[in-house]
Amino acid sequence: MLRTITVGIDGSRESRAATEWAAREAQLRDLPLKIVHVWQPVPDPMAQDPLLGAETQQHWTERIPREAAAGISRRHPGVEVITEQLSGHPGDVLAGAAKSAELLVLGSRGLGGLGGLVVGSIGLSAVAHAERPVVLVRAPATAADEHEPDPSGIPSAATPFRPVVLGLDVEHPDETLIEFAFDAAGRRATSLRVVHGWNPPPYYAYGTPANPVLHEALALREAEVLAEVLRPWRKKHPDVEIVEESRYGSAAVHVVEASREASLVVVGRRIRRSPFGAHIGHVTHAVLHHSTAPVAVVPHA
The missing domain is CATH 3.40.50.620 (HUPs)
Structure with missing residues (x-):
């Protein structure tokens, strides 16, 4: 069909x-x-x-x-x-x-x-x-909103596309979601900005004084995990420039911030068979309500 x-x-x-x-x-x-x-x-x-x-x-x-x-x-x-x-x-x-x-x-x-x-x-x-x-x-x-500003600072449909933003959960990276984002960036001949938000595990976050060394170690680990998830995709899509952002704090907040300079935001929705009905997920729900760019919601297992 x-x-x-x-x-x-x-x-x-x-x-x-x-x-x-x-x-x-x-x-x-x-x-x-x-x-x-x-x-x-x-x-x-x-x-x-x-x-x-x-x-x-x-x-x-x-x-x-x-x-x-x-x-x-x-x-x-x-x-x-x-x-x-x-x-x-x-x-x-x-x-x-x-x-x-x-x-x-x-x-x-x-x-x-x-x-x-x-x-x-x-x-x-x-x-x-x-x-x-x-x-x-x-x-x-408008079409111009999806493009970079021209030399005068005005967005124009004749200028390159703004980046595509992908909000990615590195604990459950889904191929369908990632492929959709790479395909969207490739068709627009633009970069893919992958945003991952993280927070310390509960046993670090509660009852433990702030420790800059520990925080830096956790940040490095999260960045390495993100890089490892994207490594095979870099090889599969060598023509797409990838910008990796592993940032401390709310994933929803970081993706919404990134949407201000995006042509398209891509987020996922886990398909759940529940007697209480369908569920969108709190990050996707927040991005849908606050993104300033078009939002693609990709269902996945």
Whole structure:
């Protein structure tokens, strides 16, 4: 089955930003772009209302993907565009649509001058349940935001991409996650900045006075572990420059800080079969809400 870059839209500026990002990614990967619009059937009492009923809903459900596809075709003439309309609960439907996609792209509301993402229930549900990578794009993100500034200090789509940032847990390094990040950096012809946050083990952290020598030894060990994890990947992807950052403190804080100078942030989500439902993980959850760059969440075992 031919995979696509699939984007979920609802007509908002957030979904328009996501659609633009998805079109650029489709171009990078030489894949079709599938625009999916999910609508929820009108309850019976409302279906009889001429302003809120079925005919009005049908008008908008047809107009939104049609106009989005037309705009993408004008701005990205080399991208094949497919549209699809589905009904049901958006979070569940989009997670299902991701199964046949290379990745699923969704929009998230930006916090204006403060930056960051406000991830709604639909986005979180799709991230938590999708079996393929999900990318969340804030509004009003633009192509220029992903690139280095030009000589005048203004970001431009004509300048090189900013680095791709990978948040990596060295205790459980997953090949699917790491490969996704290297592939993203390679396609953008940019460097991969691998960020690892660490804290002392409990038996060091509690009841032990601050010891600079011990701290330095722990920092050296964590840096060596990170280097060892990445050693085979350096050989596999010799054209990708790797910047290793093993830093003391919260992994989420360090990844969010790195996002300010990133074209894309890549984090993982461990797939857990739990009676209490899907779980995103506290680091990924924090990065989703506070990253200033698009965030790719890669599910893995």
